Amino acid sequence: MSDAAPLLEVNDVSLVFGGVRALTDINFSVERGELFSIIGPNGAGKTSMLNCVSGRYSPNQGRILFQGRDVTRLRPNQRCQLGIGRTFQNLALFNHMTVLDNIMVGRHHLMRNNFFTGSLYWLTGAQREELDHRRAVEDIIDFLEISHIRKAVAGTLSYGLRKRVELARAVALKPDLILLDEPMAGMNLEEKEDMARYVIDLNEEWGMTVIMIEHDMGVVMDISHRVMVLDFGKKIADGLPEEVMRNEHVRTAYLGEEAASDADRNERVA
Amino acid sequence: MAGHATMRCGEFRTSYRADTTIFPTPMSRNFALGGVVVLLLAPLVLNAYYLNLLIQIGYYGIAALGLNILVGFTGQISLGHAAFFGFGAFASAWINNSFGIPVILSIPLAGLLTTAVGMIVGVPAGRIKGLYLAIATLASQFILEDFFARAEWFTGGSSGSLANSISLFGYQMGTDQRYFYVVLFFVVVMFLFGANLLRTRDGRAFVAVRDHYLSAEIMGINLTKYRILSFGISSFYAGIGGALYGHYLGFVSAEGFTILLSIQFLGMVIIGGLGSVMGALLGTTFMVLLPEVMTSLVGTVGDLLPGLSQGVAYIKQMAIGLAIILFLIFEPDGLAHRWKMIKAYWKLYPFSY
Ligand SMILES: Nc1ncnc2c1ncn2[C@@H]1O[C@H](COP(=O)(O)OP(=O)(O)OP(=O)(O)O)[C@@H](O)[C@H]1O
Ligand SMILES: [Mg+2]
Numbered sequence: 001m002s003d004a005a006p007l008l009e010v011n012d013v014s015l016v017f018g019g020v021r022a023l024t025d026i027n028f029s030v031e032r033g034e035l036f037s038i039i040g041p042n043g044a045g046k047t048s049m050l051n052c053v054s055g056r057y058s059p060n061q062g063r064i065l066f067q068g069r070d071v072t073r074l075r076p077n078q079r080c081q082l083g084i085g086r087t088f089q090n091l092a093l094f095n096h097m098t099v100l101d102n103i104m105v106g107r108h109h110l111m112r113n114n115f116f117t118g119s120l121y122w123l124t125g126a127q128r129e130e131l132d133h134r135r136a137v138e139d140i141i142d143f144l145e146i147s148h149i150r151k152a153v154a155g156t157l158s159y160g161l162r163k164r165v166e167l168a169r170a171v172a173l174k175p176d177l178i179l180l181d182e183p184m185a186g187m188n189l190e191e192k193e194d195m196a197r198y199v200i201d202l203n204e205e206w207g208m209t210v211i212m213i214e215h216d217m218g219v220v221m222d223i224s225h226r227v228m229v230l231d232f233g234k235k236i237a238d239g240l241p242e243e244v245m246r247n248e249h250v251r252t253a254y255l256g257e258e259a260a261s262d263a264d265r266n267e268r269v270a
Numbered sequence: 271m272a273g274h275a276t277m278r279c280g281e282f283r284t285s286y287r288a289d290t291t292i293f294p295t296p297m298s299r300n301f302a303l304g305g306v307v308v309l310l311l312a313p314l315v316l317n318a319y320y321l322n323l324l325i326q327i328g329y330y331g332i333a334a335l336g337l338n339i340l341v342g343f344t345g346q347i348s349l350g351h352a353a354f355f356g357f358g359a360f361a362s363a364w365i366n367n368s369f370g371i372p373v374i375l376s377i378p379l380a381g382l383l384t385t386a387v388g389m390i391v392g393v394p395a396g397r398i399k400g401l402y403l404a405i406a407t408l409a410s411q412f413i414l415e416d417f418f419a420r421a422e423w424f425t426g427g428s429s430g431s432l433a434n435s436i437s438l439f440g441y442q443m444g445t446d447q448r449y450f451y452v453v454l455f456f457v458v459v460m461f462l463f464g465a466n467l468l469r470t471r472d473g474r475a476f477v478a479v480r481d482h483y484l485s486a487e488i489m490g491i492n493l494t495k496y497r498i499l500s501f502g503i504s505s506f507y508a509g510i511g512g513a514l515y516g517h518y519l520g521f522v523s524a525e526g527f528t529i530l531l532s533i534q535f536l537g538m539v540i541i542g543g544l545g546s547v548m549g550a551l552l553g554t555t556f557m558v559l560l561p562e563v564m565t566s567l568v569g570t571v572g573d574l575l576p577g578l579s580q581g582v583a584y585i586k587q588m589a590i591g592l593a594i595i596l597f598l599i600f601e602p603d604g605l606a607h608r609w610k611m612i613k614a615y616w617k618l619y620p621f622s623y
Contacts, residue, residue: 054488055487055488056484056488075487075492076487076488077487077488077489077490077491077492077493080488080489080490081490085488086488088485092482092484092485092488093481093482093485094477094478094481094482094485094486095481095482096477096480096481096545097474097477097478097481101474101477104474105474105475105478105486105489105491106489107471108471108474108475108478108489108490108491109489109490111471113470113471113472114471114472115467115472115473115499115503117470118466118467118470118471118472118473119463119464119466119467119470120463120466121466121469121470126466126470126471127287127290130290130469130470130471131286131287131290134286134289134290135286138286169489173489173490
């Protein structure tokens with residue numbers, strides 16, 4: 001539990017679905033304060049890796065340590081209490097709730113009122129607690145610039161806004177480690193720039209350690225401190241963005257076509 | 271600068287408070303308060319027939335709100351709600367008869383006892399969903415019915431049990447006029463509790479479990495706990511409603527608590543609006559009044575078609591079934607939703623586009 005211990009340590013994790021080896025012997029660690037990206041082609045196992053960290057899947061082998069503590073067998077809600085929050089690749093909002101209530105759900109584990117004290121609202125301090133957390137939620141709403149939709153029903157919003165609300169909900173958990181699964185997928189350039197700025201702010205100003213899966217290489221190379229590359233469930237590289245880009249395996253496996261066509265173009269120009 | 275910041279903060283605080291009231295607008299609050307005041311006067315002007323209907327709406331409405339918390343807000347299903355309603359009725363009579371605890375206390379105690387039974391029945395709900403849960407709750411309906419028939423010490427067996435009328439400070443509340451106030455009190459309290467529950471932490475957790483249980487769990491919500499808790503709370507409401515029913519009739523017997531009543535409770539919740547507190551009351555009102563309206567309709571038309579009046583019992587039952595089906599098809603969001611639309615229309619009137 002010393003300061004030197006990484007915030008997250010993944011040791012020899014393997015995950016199998018029937019015949020599919022989604023993850024094979026994955027090892028990596030993330031330091032407190034890092035902005036760590038996971039990249040790789042479709043089906044490489046990126047989401048599966050996050051699911052193992054957040055508790056959605058249970059690895060068949062290996063251990064996951066968070067703040068020095070073995071969390072491999074904990075339920076997702078227990079991991080949330082320890083400080084792991086996340087967003088989903090395919091939206092997973094509470095579609096019939098308002099944006100505000102969606103984000104308030106994120107405060108669940110930080111609140112103490114329950115069915116009894118909640119029912120007696122005015123007499124038990126539940127009202128005060130609700131208002132305190134409402135204030136914290138409004139700060140998040142301001143930060144992510146979604147105040148105009150706070151009363152809207154989540155299911156009625158555009159894709160880009162829903163992604164933003166989902167981020168707000170994860171931020172409301174006040175996690176030490178936030179896992180973002182393709183936060184910029186399906187967004188236009190402007191929305192992507194906004195999202196990249198939010199991620200950087202979360203990391204630098206809100207002090208959250210970030211693990212992000214993202215396909216947009218421009219963004220990944222720009223904002224990540226460190227990058228890990230998965231391919232067919234195996235880790236093929238891990239290091240500074242520039243290093244990873246130079247790595248031969250990565251160029252053939254992941255950037256294959258793109259790198260090849262880049263090279264092509266360069267040749268033609270030359 | 272600092273002064274400015276604190277002022278902003280204080281300003282926000284009041285607006286958040288205004289923002290989190292039970293009623294969305296002052297107008298709707300005044301409307302509800304006015305409704306209660308009018309109801310306070312009801313026993314002075316209404317005859318026994320209408321008072322009886324209002325009392326029925328009261329105790330069924332409390333139970334329906336409980337079922338709505340389970341079905342509408344948490345997204346589970348129960349085909350055994352009538353059994354909990356019956357359990358509450360027997361339990362309150364039993365507590366009062368066997369221990370001499372006054373009725374005004376035996377009613378909430380019966381609610382608690384029913385909660386315990388509901389949580390036990392809810393345990394499978396921690397693991398199973400949908401059709402399987404429906405079957406499990408159906409089983410609990412029959413198990414409890416069987417229990418009512420066998421547990422003579424508790425229910426009086428096939429002869430049923432007597433339920434004393436309520437007295438407050440030595441004041442008998444047995445007449446319809448007086449009992450009406452008892453029921454009104456419980457309705458107001460239980461609906462306030464319900465509305466508060468659903469705007470605070472655990473209420474949001476219920477809806478989160480309903481809307482997306484996987485992401486609810488990632489948000490720190492313990493699914494098993496909330497699925498079982500929802501059964502517990504729903505049973506509490508059923509128990510209170512049942513107890514009020516028992517002490518109103520003065521006599522409790524198992525015949526009243528069959529699967530048929532369970533279906534009717536579901537009908538109230540569907541017709542009123544799944545996931546709406548006021549919907550529970552609207553749906554119950556509809557379900558209680560529908561058979562009465564059918565009876566009087568048959569009464570007027572019956573002179574022309576003599577065969578019709580013999581079939582009035584069937585017509586009532588069919589009307590209930592038909593109403594549920596029609597609502598499912600044409601108004602799946604229920605009366606509460608329709609009411610919202612009407613309100614929105616009047617708010618904008620005459621600019622209703
Ligand atoms: N619940 C599941 N059941 C069966 N197979 C699964 C499941 N989840 C993932 N897989 C398989 O595991 C492999 C890795 O999938 P994963 O979703 O982790 O990939 P990914 O890297 O996130 O891909 P993408 O970029 O498309 O999101 C795939 O072959 C996928 O089909
Ligand atoms: Mg993925």
